[in-house]
Amino acid sequence: MDDLVTTIKIILLLMSLRVILRLKRRRIKRKRLWVKPWLLRRGRRGAYLNLCRDLQSEDLQSFQNFARVVPNQFQQLLQMVTPIIQRQNTNFRDAISPGERLMITLRFLATGESFRSLHYAFRIGCSTLIELIPETCRVIYQVLKERHLKCPTTADEWKKVSEGFQTTAKFPSCLGALDGKHIRIRPPPHCGAQFFNYKHFNSIVMMALVDSNYRFLYVDVGCNGRVSDGTDMSMPFFVVADEAFPLKSYLMKPFARRGLSREQRVFNYRLSRARRIVENTFANRFRVFLSTIDLDPNVVEVIVLASCALHNYLRDECGNAYLCGLTDQDGQETWRQDPPLQQAALPRSTNASSEAKQNRERLMEYFNSEAGAVPWQWDRL
Incomplete structure (x- = not known):
């Protein structure tokens, strides 16, 4: 009798497991794809490996308008940040390259484009961008702050500031x-x-x-x-x-x-x-500040600091060429009326x-x- 009861229990258990497995298979089929197919074509059709490379080789002024840096400065920045933002490829997908991470971040700072707009242009998910951009901003600030955003600490350094004015x-x-x-x-x-x-x-x-x-x-x-x-x-x-x-x-x-x-x-x-x-x-060189930044205030702080460090870096590297449109004017330039x-x-x-x-x-x-x-x-x- 005991053997019969045990056998019945085993049969019922197996039948229950079979039903559970069927339900799971149905749910898997109904789930959305892990990555949308058009996102997988980022390497062939995304903005970084197509538009940015075309601008770099054919139209340097447009490249600068796109990223607020010239190609040489982009490469210098890339060398500085790559050891920190480099990620390993996995069996499931290729990692986003350091160059692409940097370009997306510069584009965000330069224009204040929404994550959805960048998502379509660069073929990277919005949830990834929300993490990628602040992370890259932290690294930009980290690698630039000691040399390019350092407050004077000695009497001689402050005296040079006074002499400049x-x-x-x-x-x-x-x-x-x-x-x-x-x-x-x-x-x-x-x-x-x-x-x-x-x-x-x-x-x-x-x-x-x-x-x-x-x-x-x-x-x-x-x-x-x-x-x-x-x-x-x-x-x-x-x-x-x-x-x-x-x-x-x-x-x-x-x-x-x-x-x-x-x-x-x-x-x-x-x-x-x-x-x-x-x-x-x-002046609004980095137009991200002309829009409402939809991120945590602590993340916005990092974005501001990265932009200031980047401004000083470009000022130091480019000299007066970077100041085109920012030099002293007695009139009221249009950027002074930008409300945000x-x-x-x-x-x-x-x-x-x-x-x-x-x-x-x-x-x-x-x-x-x-x-x-x-x-x-x-x-x-």
């Missing part, structure tokens, strides 16, 4: 131009109003100090948008900023705009000319120290004296 803007004792910008983001779930700024959109704040050569000296990014950003003459060193910043002994800002004397207007113009360098450095990259304002202070006010008055007197005046300042009043 004296030479280019005729502005003495200046250690940099300071400004801040809101970078639009899509807020993370359940964050409330943490990133919602006074201009009524979600953002993180980028604050940057720039030298007279349009290079970032120091970059701070990640503060949520709800926190508003705002000669032989003996003078202490300072940083120049606009009216959004408080007047401090180390931070020089213009006079309030109403009821200005001629001398004060001269000072404001000279200061504006010096700090316009930071405006031009913020908006100025960030710091909380205003009405308690400027007497030392700070005296320093500004002395500098105003210097700009209006024979020793400090320049011929072109009178034409701008």
